[in-house]
Amino acid sequence: MSTVLILGGTGEARDLAALLAAVDRQPHGVPVPPAALERREVAELRVVSSLAGRVARPRLPVGEVRIGGFGGPERMASWLRAEGVGCVVDATHPFAERISASAALATAAAGIPLLRLQRPGWEQDLDDVWHWVDSLPEAASLLPELGRRVFLTTGRQGLRAFTAVDDAHFLIRCVDPPEPADLPADHELLLARGPYTVEGELALIDRHRLDVIVTKDSGGRLTAAKLDAARTRRLPVIVVRRPGRPQLPEVATATDAAAWVRARLR
Ligand SMILES: NC(=O)c1ccc[n+]([C@@H]2O[C@H](COP(=O)([O-])OP(=O)(O)OC[C@H]3O[C@@H](n4cnc5c(N)ncnc54)[C@H](OP(=O)(O)O)[C@@H]3O)[C@@H](O)[C@H]2O)c1
Known part of the structure; x- marks a missing residue:
C-alpha cells in the first residue's frame, strides 16, 4: 500500500484528496469512468490529509484525516518514516509559512519527494x-x-x-x-x-x-x-504580498497534483 500525505487546510487540498480517493468510492456495479481507470494503477493508495486543528469546525476532506501539529520538522520526518509515506503534497494556504518550511526540511531528511500545490495569486485589473x-x-x-x-x-x-x-x-x-x-x-x-x-x-x-x-x-x-x-x-x-517559499516543484491545480502523485507512486 502506497501512502500520500496531503498537508491541507485549503479547498485545493480537499479537491486533491477527493480526486485521489475517487476510485475507492466507485459503487459496486457502476461503470468506472475513463479518468478513474488510470487511477487503478494506484488503487491501493492510502491518502492521509493533515490539518492544523486551528478551526473549530473545519471542512473535512474525504478519506483519512489527522489533526494537529507534528511538533516541528524532525518529528514530521519521524512520522513520515513511521507511516511509510511515499510522497507529500504541501497544499497549505499561501500564507502558512511555518508548515511549508517544516515540510521542506522533513521530506529532505526522510528522502521523500515533495510537491507544492498552490493556487495563483490574484491579478490586478486596470480599474483596481x-x-x-x-x-x-x-x-x-x-x-x-x-x-x-x-x-x-x-x-x-x-x-x-x-x-x-x-x-x-x-x-x-x-x-x-x-x-x-x-x-x-x-x-x-x-x-x-x-x-x-x-x-x-x-x-x-x-x-x-x-x-x-x-x-x-x-x-x-x-x-x-x-x-x-x-x-x-x-x-x-x-x-x-505572499511570503517567500522554499524552492520546490510546484503546480496550481489539484488535477496536476494528482498526476504528480500517480507518477511518484506508480
Ligand atoms: N495562514 C492563513 O492565512 C491561512 C488561511 C486559511 C487556511 N489556513 C490553513 O490553516 C492551517 C494553519 O495555518 P497557519 O498559517 O497557522 O500555519 P503555519 O503558521 O505555517 O503553521 C504553524 C504550525 O501549525 C502546524 N500546522 C500548520 N498547518 C498544518 C497542517 N496542515 N497539518 C499539521 N500541522 C499544521 C505546524 O505545527 P508543528 O510545527 O507542530 O508541526 C506549524 O508549524 C494551515 O493548514 C493552512 O493551510 C491558513
Missing part, C-alpha cells in the same frame, strides 16, 4: 486601486492615508498589528473568533466562511459604509468577490 505591502504591520501603517471605515479580511492571525490604528472603524471578518486582546478598539466582528458573492460583498460595503479593504493575496475564487465589489465601488484595497 490596489496598494501592495509586504506585511500586516505595513498594511496598518498605510491605512490612515486610505480610509476610516475598514473591511479587514486578513483572518484571525496577525490582527494585533491593527490595534495601533486610531481613528478608524473596523469590520473584521473571520471564521472563528479572534483573541479579544488582538482586536482594535473600534470594531465589529463578522464570523463567516466563504464562498462570498459580489452582491453580498456590495451589500456589506454599503451597509457598513466601508471605504477601504485589507486582504492577503490568498488567490482563488472563494474569497475574490470582495475585489470585484471594491472595483465596482472604486474602493482602495491594501493587498499583502
